[in-house]
Amino acid sequence: MITKFQNIIPSFKTRWTIEGGYAEVLHIAFPLILSTSALSLQHFIDRLFLTWHSPEAVAAAMPAGILNLALISIFVGTASYVGTFVAQYTGAGNDRMIGISVWQGIYISLFGGLFYLIFIPLAGPIFSAVHHAPLVQNYETIYFKVLTLGAFPSIASAALTGFYAGQGKTWPVLWINLVATIVNIVGDYLLIFGKFGFPAMGIQGAGIATDLSLLTSMILFIVLIFRSERNRRQYALKNWKFDRKLFGRLIRFGLPSGVQFFIDMAGFTVFLFIMGRLGTTQLAATNVAFNINNLAFMPMMGLGATVSILVGQYLGKDQPTLAERSVYSCFHLTFIYMFSISVAYFFFPEFFMIPFDSKVNPEQFRPVREIAVVLLKFVAVYSIFDTLNIIFASAIKGAGDTRFVMIMLVFLSFGLMVIPTYIVVVILKMNVYAAWACASLYVITLGLIFYARFLNGKWKSMRVIETVIPIITPSMPDLPTPD
Numbered sequence: 001m002i003t004k005f006q007n008i009i010p011s012f013k014t015r016w017t018i019e020g021g022y023a024e025v026l027h028i029a030f031p032l033i034l035s036t037s038a039l040s041l042q043h044f045i046d047r048l049f050l051t052w053h054s055p056e057a058v059a060a061a062m063p064a065g066i067l068n069l070a071l072i073s074i075f076v077g078t079a080s081y082v083g084t085f086v087a088q089y090t091g092a093g094n095d096r097m098i099g100i101s102v103w104q105g106i107y108i109s110l111f112g113g114l115f116y117l118i119f120i121p122l123a124g125p126i127f128s129a130v131h132h133a134p135l136v137q138n139y140e141t142i143y144f145k146v147l148t149l150g151a152f153p154s155i156a157s158a159a160l161t162g163f164y165a166g167q168g169k170t171w172p173v174l175w176i177n178l179v180a181t182i183v184n185i186v187g188d189y190l191l192i193f194g195k196f197g198f199p200a201m202g203i204q205g206a207g208i209a210t211d212l213s214l215l216t217s218m219i220l221f222i223v224l225i226f227r228s229e230r231n232r233r234q235y236a237l238k239n240w241k242f243d244r245k246l247f248g249r250l251i252r253f254g255l256p257s258g259v260q261f262f263i264d265m266a267g268f269t270v271f272l273f274i275m276g277r278l279g280t281t282q283l284a285a286t287n288v289a290f291n292i293n294n295l296a297f298m299p300m301m302g303l304g305a306t307v308s309i310l311v312g313q314y315l316g317k318d319q320p321t322l323a324e325r326s327v328y329s330c331f332h333l334t335f336i337y338m339f340s341i342s343v344a345y346f347f348f349p350e351f352f353m354i355p356f357d358s359k360v361n362p363e364q365f366r367p368v369r370e371i372a373v374v375l376l377k378f379v380a381v382y383s384i385f386d387t388l389n390i391i392f393a394s395a396i397k398g399a400g401d402t403r404f405v406m407i408m409l410v411f412l413s414f415g416l417m418v419i420p421t422y423i424v425v426v427i428l429k430m431n432v433y434a435a436w437a438c439a440s441l442y443v444i445t446l447g448l449i450f451y452a453r454f455l456n457g458k459w460k461s462m463r464v465i466e467t468v469i470p471i472i473t474p475s476m477p478d479l480p481t482p483d
Contacts, residue, residue: 020314020325022333025306029330031174032165033302038174038181040298042213046206049188057203060139067126068147070265071119072154075112077258079105080158081250083305084312084398086166088465091316097465098163103240104247105159108254113152120145139203146207153211153218160221168309176220184213253464256406257397263406267413271439274421275432282432285371292352292372293379296341300387303334304394311398311459320460327395327454331387338387345380349373375436382440388447392454399459408449417442 015021043065050057082105089097119126127140164172187209194200201208268290276283307330314323344351353369393405420438424430453459 020322022329025329028168028170029303029306031170032305033299035174035177036298036301038177042181042184045185049192056135060136064140064143073261074258075155076158077261078254079108079155081254081257082159083162083166086162087309087312088316090167091313100243102163104250109155112155116151120148143203143207150211150214153214157217180213180217183216184209187212253400253402256402260406260409263409263413270418274425278432281367284368288372289375300390303330304390307394308398311395331391334387342380342383345376349376378436378440382443385444385447388451392450396459399462400464401459
């Protein structure tokens with residue numbers, strides 16, 4: 001036993017420094033983890049300030065914001081797949097194609113931004129159909145219309161992020177997201193409440209602040225990319241033309257990724273709507289549990305993005321063994337983190353309820369609290385398997401296996417979560433815990449399937465970039481030599 005324990009230390013030290021090891025993973029992942037945390041902070045501040053403004057405003061912000069994210073996620077998911085192309089071209093040493101790939105993502109953002117404008121006249125009818133209170137409906141319509149104007153910079157920023165992230169240069173992504181977060185928070189304060197001479201615009205001001213944040217992010221990416229003479233010469237200016245074949249490949253591999261994001265978000269949105277049929281208490285407890293889960297979930301998204309980057313780069317170098325090693329290095333780190341959080345969720349759920357207890361009526365919140373504490377135990381169990389989901393789905397997507405991920409999300413989201421939840425809640429009249437058992441089964445199954453797909457190894461031979469066929473110069477046959 002002592003010998004085995006002693007052997008762990010050299011193994012850990014070796015894996016820390018080698019290619020595809022822990023140090024390389026953390027070098028890329030740390031800025032991405034902070035970036036995703038900054039984005040979650042933006043959403044938190046939006047909701048907090050709107051809560052201070054009026055209950056109708058914060059009630060309207062959630063459905064309008066979710067609808068905006070769901071509709072735009074198809075374009076954002078497609079454009080963000082530029083990062084995988086950049087990663088594989090970086091690994092292959094084909095720098096010229098990096099700029100061309102990013103430009104194809106920009107063209108997707110132009111189309112997406114224009115297409116998204118058709119939802120502006122549809123906003124009123126959409127929100128009137130859900131039969132919310134008249135004032136809430138009005139706020140929902142206003143907020144959604146304003147957010148629609150930020151579609152182009154949002155999609156473009158997703159493509160431009162791939163320029164740096166795909167090359168493993170994640171620190172610029174962090175700094176830009178931090179600046180954009182500050183713009184959003186300051187804009188919220190000035191425009192929601194009307195500070196320092198600005199008009200008090202309420203929920204409309206929150207939407208404008210979000211759009212300004214997205215615009216800031218896009219502008220900063222453009223400025224940063226064009227600032228370098230090498231970038232201007234090699235990436236930005238020479239390669240702006242539309243490339244039909246490359247654009248087609250980006251749609252072929254990226255669109256399933258975008259659809260996957262949409263289905264994933266839509267599935268959980270429908271799950272929340274069904275929870276609302278159980279009652280306000282059950283819906284509130286579900287929201288509390290999901291909000292707490294997001295605290296742990298966002299760092300995993302940064303690690304998932306890191307997996308896709310490293311898999312793309314190593315496959316571009318035609319080194320699938322190192323790609324596999326980097327995936328397991330990410331999995332080790334993520335599992336240690338997530339297992340620790342899950343233990344805390346399961347054995348100390350009351351600790352996570354403290355922020356929610358601080359400014360509520362104890363008697364009114366007690367039934368919500370009692371349900372949420374139990375739901376955190378569900379979160380504790382499925383979060384461990386969610387590690388498999390995030391890491392191994394990101395790994396095969398980094399290779400180009402996006403269609404498989406999309407198909408699994410479509411079938412399992414509806415087959416194991418949405419439809420079963422509807423049956424147990426609406427038809428069988430069962431409680432909130434039965435519904436959460438369906439959601440947990442969905443996450444667990446998804447994680448196991450993606451891990452099995454990874455073990456299958458098909459991803460090792462997949463590429464999103466074109467295959468370069470080596471040119472072999474034929475040699476002349478030896479001529480007979482006279483004696």
